[in-house]
Amino acid sequence: MCAPGDVNGDGIPDLITGANQQNEGWGYVLYLNGDRTVKAYDRINNEEGGFDLNLEPEERFSRSISFGGDLKSDGSMAINFGGGAGGTGTLYTLFLRPQ
DSSP states (O other), X not given: OEEEEOSSSSXXXXXXXXXTTSTTOEEEEEEEOXXXXXXXXXXXXXXXXXXXXXXXXXXXXXXXXXXXXXTTXXXXXXXXXXXXXXXXXXXXXXXXXXX
16 A cells, blocks of 8 residues: 555545455555545556556556656656566556646
8 A cells, every 4th residue: 555645636645555366456546535534446457547557367466556756757646566476576657647
């Protein structure tokens, strides 16, 4: 899990987490309310999230997650998603744009 700050621009910090034992592994952006309950979420996987991923079955995408900051100096947030149970142990760096 990581806390990248305010992803959706509502002034409340959000969270990113994962479910790495679901199919190929899923990432979640959790948009929080002021009381820290979940208001809404976006799921990231092969079909959802808009990243055009090609994850293998059992890859365990989102086994580790970290916040990389604004690596491109363009206002985007770099989020690192690691795998590990598949053959590759791949690291994916996805760039989120605050809404």
